[in-house]
Amino acid sequence: MSNIRNIVILTGAGISAESGIDTFRGGGGLWENHRVEDVATPEAFARDPDLVHRFYDARRAAIQQVEPNAAHYALARLDAEWEGNLLIVTQNVDDLHERAGASRVLHMHGEHLSAWCQSCDARHHWRGPLIDRPACPECSAETLRPDIVWFGEMPYRMEEIYAAVSEADLFVSIGTSGAVYPAAGLVQEAAAQGAQTVELNLERSQGSHFFDVTRLGPAGQLVPAWVEEMLASAR
Numbered sequence: 547m548s549n550i551r552n553i554v555i556l557t558g559a560g561i562s563a564e565s566g567i568d569t570f571r572g573g574g575g576l577w578e579n580h581r582v583e584d585v586a587t588p589e590a591f592a593r594d595p596d597l598v599h600r601f602y603d604a605r606r607a608a609i610q611q612v613e614p615n616a617a618h619y620a621l622a623r624l625d626a627e628w629e630g631n632l633l634i635v636t637q638n639v640d641d642l643h644e645r646a647g648a649s650r651v652l653h654m655h656g657e658h659l660s661a662w663c664q665s666c667d668a669r670h671h672w673r674g675p676l677i678d679r680p681a682c683p684e685c686s687a688e689t690l691r692p693d694i695v696w697f698g699e700m701p702y703r704m705e706e707i708y709a710a711v712s713e714a715d716l717f718v719s720i721g722t723s724g725a726v727y728p729a730a731g732l733v734q735e736a737a738a739q740g741a742q743t744v745e746l747n748l749e750r751s752q753g754s755h756f757f758d759v760t761r762l763g764p765a766g767q768l769v770p771a772w773v774e775e776m777l778a779s780a781r
């Protein structure tokens with residue numbers, strides 16, 4: 547791990563599981579109780595906006611009741627102490643990376659605590675519900691939607707992500723099943739340009755065979771140990 551300067555870390559729902567946030571797949575996963583097509587597509591929002599608002603209002607409230615865990619804090623420490631380039635690309639729409647103190651974070655699928663006005667395109671920090679159609683603080687239109695990337699929509703800041711991956715010496719994937727694209731394709735992009743690739747996950751992901759190293763276990767244990775190794779290797 548010595549000649550590592552540029553690191554890209556991809557995180558998924560598994561890193562927030564130990565904070566009490568449901569993952570998507572697996573027992574009781576979010577997608578267990580709701581068909582993705584019914585709650586996380588622009589078509590679903592056009593068809594039944596109340597159903598979609600209820601789904602996101604509940605999740606927006608829930609993340610404000612939980613705390614970051616040891617994996618979030620360990621990545622925040624690495625972010626603070628790593629002198630090289632580092633980017634945490636998260637598929638998660640919770641704010642636990644930032645609440646743990648990380649700053650080099652990019653939400654490729656959006657954020658719960660943000661509302662997006664479909665009239666004036668403004669985005670607003672948002673903590674409350676949207677189902678009662680609150681007015682946009684900018685233009686007063688009642689057309690705020692969750693600032694979330696739904697299926698079929700282009701993920702955010704893909705150029706920045708591809709640029710960081712193309713420069714990465716090390717690509718690390720934490721707590722993701724590798725089921726959703728283009729996020730699931732980033733390990734291949736990284737490997738293709740010569741980066742070392744490491745997976746830290748409870749179980750092998752769908753893209754496990756693309757990784758040089760796979761460590762299985764809970765993120766709350768694997769991530770602090772891995773960060774300690776990285777900082778020791780840089781000393």
Ligand code: BV8
Pocket residue numbers: 557558559560561563564569570571572575586637638639655694695696697698699700701704720721722723724725726727728729746747748749750751763764765766
């Ligand atoms: C797009 C926001 C066009 C919403 C989300 C290529 C092939 C096939 C399909 C496609 C393709 N390209 C595009 C598609 C279609 C689609 C897609 O991928 N479909 C899948 C289902 C086949 N992709 C899209 O629609 C994307 N948009 O393609 O637009 C385009 C493309 C390129 C360029 C321009 C335009 C948009 C996808 C984004 C959708 N929005 N989230 C919300 O949150 O409500 S996706 C959402 O689901 C998450 O953000 C995340 O991405 C995904 C869930 O995955 P994970 O986070 O990995 O969670 P999961 O539960 O699956 O797994 C948890 C893992 O953690 C498990 O492995 C488990 O073992 C592990 N774990 C559990 N506990 C722990 C743990 N690990 C460690 N410790 C623990 N304690």
